[in-house]
Amino acid sequence: MKRFAATLSLLTVLALFHVQMGVGLIALGYRVEALHRQREQLLDLHRVLQYNVLTLRSPAIISGRLKRQAIELVAPQEVEVLQRQETKVPSLSQAVSLRGAAPSKWGRWFENVYRFAASLLEARFRLD
DSSP states (O other): OOHHHHHHHHHHHHHHHHHHHHHHHHHHHHHOOOOOOOOHEEEEEEEHHHHHHHHHHHHHHHHHHHHHHTTTOOOOOOOOOOOOOOOOOHHHHHHHHHHHHOHHHHHHHHHHHHHHHHHHHHHHHHOO
């Protein structure tokens, strides 16, 4: 009786293992099919994107689109170069003297900081 129970349990384990392998194969088959569909979709998208890149690089297609939209391209003309104009920024003491009061100690300190910041900005944005 023990021998029969051992054989029966071994056959049951082997049958369950066989069923599990079949279920695993079916699941892998579904996964492979899904990956094939995804690959085909990506290849289609790749073809569309390649076509778009080629049309964006084609001068003939670009000029045709511009003509349909009535956009005319012309060669650039010689551009006049603008020179920087010197502007004199009044100092704080000049601004205060216009009001009629003499600058205080803090006013002179602020004026020095103002001049320093103006010189930094002028040096940073100099066009020469």
